[in-house]
Amino acid sequence: MLKAEKIKKQYGNLAVLKGIDLSIETSEIVAITGASGAGKSTLLHILGTLDRPDSGAVFFKEQQISHLSASSLAQFRNQNIGFVFQFHNLLPEFSAIENVCLPAFIAGLGKKEAEKKAEKWLEKLGMAARAHHKPSELSGGEQQRVAVARALINSPAIIFADEPSGNLDEKNADQLHHLFFELRAEIGQTFVIVTHNTELANMADRRIVLEKGEVMRIN
Template sequence: MPLLQTTDLRRQYGNLPVLKGINLGIDAGEVVSIVGASGAGKTTLLQILGTLDRPDAGTLEIDGQNVFALNDRDLARFRNEKIGFVFQFNNLLPEFTALENVCLPAFIAGRDEKATRLRAESLLTTLNLAHRLNHFPSQMSGGEQQRTAVARALINEPAIVFADEPSGNLDSQNAEELHQLFFRLRDELGQTFIIVTHNEVLATLADRTITIRDGVVYG
């Protein structure tokens, strides 16, 4: 059974249908890219797959859970524990250090503080940020900030990580390093990634590329 499975997902805004019956299965350990022209529905699809928005119709199962059968409170808990996010502009909190930013989702989940800090340190070290644990985002480069965001996405050992244009704000060298990082984490941790991107290199590197066109997926 796929780690993520959608059946006939539909979403429209007013009279405009954006998703027109999305049927999609993604296996554990896959790195999947989602591509398509601006306005094709990529962001809407990612928001629904990431449980940030609810569809008008259809179902989404993640790790065996029919997520939209949950009430808002239980869905928020599921999202925090099972899903990680990496955004184009990293969304790190400027008043917290790298270590504190990474720890936040685990603290929200009520996890043990000491164990959380140890895992955060381990993740940041794995991502070559051991020298940045106590630095604030403003004291880090763009690439370092984005790797910190990746560590934050991984802190709760999520079933799946969604990335929305993760290298869109990086120069070519940092973008390449970030791309390779996704595949290293897949190989070393068995992590699953779904990545919305306009970057053709990253899309080509993915195990599978899904194209969304006029609200329908191909691939």
């Protein structure tokens, strides 16, 4: 589904990524691990088209996407990619269902259709009763479930998650990890997850270990 070839990224004199090659298969759950500063989040942002490599290329289903225009990339992201971050990034003035609807609105769906899809995902993730609560009225685990529903609403081919359980207690983190695997089993969802969580990394189909901007090993 996704392939990166010779990805390099430098900030000033600091070489963050030094020629990364990797591929992600459909319905695969891949963990990217490594020490702080290894380049994990930078790589995730480049794979997810939030940032561009200095050199190298990213391919999605054989289409090179790393050199698309900004407007084409924005449309591509909205249609094909979902994101879940450590800090849920929910808009505080909106309810859970309104937050989930936002990517659907950007894709051009009408209010009724977007809300129907949002309700479906919130129900599936056990959040139907909290649909009209604002983020401040939700627990950390509930906020992340809303963020996952938001990532899923446009039926993306792949979800990128950057330390998704890093801000959760052990119980909520465990529930979130198992949710990813349930979604893979039920709908074939593909995940690429940057994590320091050893348990989650060990659960993944593959673990890509970065060190100083290079792939040291793939387990």
